[in-house]
Amino acid sequence: MTTFTSERVSEHLTRIITPCGVCMYLAEGTQRAALMDTGFGFGDLRGFVESLTDKPYVVLLSHGHMDHAGGAGQFETVYLNKRDWKLEQWHATRERRVWDVRHGPGGMPEGVTDDDFLPSRTEPYLPMGEEDLFDLGGVTIRPVAVPGHTMGSLVFLIPEDRVAIFGDACGENTLLLFAESAPIAAYREGLLHLREFEGQYDTVLRNHGNFRSPKQILADNIELCGDILNGTDAAIPEKFFAQEGRLGRPKDHPGKAGNILYDPNKKR
């Protein structure tokens, strides 16, 4: 049995938290709503969302990883950047999701069993990119492309609430060491593009950890990309599951909000 919890984070945004600590966001306008991300795909997320809103809604995925796309099978209308379609197919299988939660930092949450994991999505996704503005009535969601963590990663801007949901695209332990990640130089370009929208938000939200970061995290990670490219970062060996990479800053890095775990062979 899986129970979700929710909390209001801004005028139009509600955070939905899963038992394993991943969260997603529900934006509600006067006409319709949008669920951003779906977690690992266990428990009746759809039922929970429909207990929060009675408006028609769409589902938007920030990227194709299993802890964001895993629950997409429960919903009809789901958008995902085309660049992550193939990734989602192999990454978000039910088998991988069960394995990953069980072997992740917190293990299988108490009360959750394998049976709670829902089948993966078999219906096709709808494409989504920067050209798609989602007008919910009095509130809009604007996707901004930030290839890096995955090639199809999107940041969701909600200008009316002055919020940017960074997802996994820019964080306190940004994972850039995967086969599906962009080289550091290309990632830096994506972050510079995101910076063009800095005037439209004050609050940075994420889907992991404490779900929130100071706005300076973007500048901090742009700076760190420069250091990595110059070879002047801390480059501390660090593992994510079995994969070894380099951490750009020490884990304890006072005064800086961002960090990046990257593949030292994939800088350019």
Ligand SMILES: [Zn+2]
């Ligand atoms: Zn991810």
